[in-house]
Amino acid sequence: MDKIKLEGIGKKIAVVSGKGGTGKSTFSALLALSLAAKGKKVGLLDIDVHGPNIPLLLGIEGKKMGIGENKKLLPVEAAPNLKVVSTSFMLEKEQALIWRGPIKSNFIRQLAEQTDWGELDFLIVDTPPGTGDEIITLTQLIDLTGTIIVGTPQAAAVYDVRKSIDAMRSTKVKILGLVENMSYVVCPKCGEIIDLFGKGEIKKLAEKEKIGFFGGMPLDPKLRKMTDVGKIELKSIEKEITDLLTKIIKSIE
Ligand SMILES: Nc1ncnc2c1ncn2[C@@H]1O[C@H](COP(=O)(O)OP(=O)(O)O)[C@@H](O)[C@H]1O
Numbered sequence: 001m002d003k004i005k006l007e008g009i010g011k012k013i014a015v016v017s018g019k020g021g022t023g024k025s026t027f028s029a030l031l032a033l034s035l036a037a038k039g040k041k042v043g044l045l046d047i048d049v050h051g052p053n054i055p056l057l058l059g060i061e062g063k064k065m066g067i068g069e070n071k072k073l074l075p076v077e078a079a080p081n082l083k084v085v086s087t088s089f090m091l092e093k094e095q096a097l098i099w100r101g102p103i104k105s106n107f108i109r110q111l112a113e114q115t116d117w118g119e120l121d122f123l124i125v126d127t128p129p130g131t132g133d134e135i136i137t138l139t140q141l142i143d144l145t146g147t148i149i150v151g152t153p154q155a156a157a158v159y160d161v162r163k164s165i166d167a168m169r170s171t172k173v174k175i176l177g178l179v180e181n182m183s184y185v186v187c188p189k190c191g192e193i194i195d196l197f198g199k200g201e202i203k204k205l206a207e208k209e210k211i212g213f214f215g216g217m218p219l220d221p222k223l224r225k226m227t228d229v230g231k232i233e234l235k236s237i238e239k240e241i242t243d244l245l246t247k248i249i250k251s252i253e
């Protein structure tokens, strides 16, 4: 498969994980918003055909992409400096998707190829869970700078992170580092830290596999509420999360 020439786009980073619900989309949205808030020009490409959540998280659900003068698709502006393309903009609501691999691959190719992103410093790609067609297609289509793998610390999720590591290694795409989401929750009454799903499991895995570990994100009830209504305010989320994002941005810049 020929790689798509994405001219004028700087770093291209895919966010992946073996499992659904580990917070890939949330993390992708947070990373994209943080980069945009720092003045970077950011594109966020959501290639989850079966459960595209980015528009919901960013409060731009139901929007449609325009067509530019060059007949290319125009991304939806989600915030200053942040342009979004999602499979959901192309699909009718609740359209049943029982697509087979090749159709999905073509769809993703079209989205990536026929979008007029303009100049971007970063393109963040939010992927569906697992190690299936979409991710393999993505690595074949786009010359990725690297991937960030998001996992949660319970054993079954760690197992899936390992599968993602293997899949990424087989594609030769660089793994920039692992992020442990839902590492803990802070009791709102007494401030005690509760390790909901285990402690430090993703970090241990990173060490074992000799991959970078960026850090953990606590489960933040405020963040959950914000994502539910599609209005993420970076200044109102847990400091550990914004600190982690700053650290990751420093490392990928
Ligand atoms: N650190 C977190 N704190 C609070 N809620 C979170 C956190 N990470 C994810 N969530 C919530 O969990 C839900 C599932 O996350 P999502 O990003 O959609 O997972 P994935 O894309 O991996 O399937 C989101 O709707 C979000 O509200």
Ligand SMILES: [Mg+2]
Residues within 6 Å of the ligand: 024, 025, 026, 048, 051, 053, 127, 128
């Ligand atoms: Mg998702």
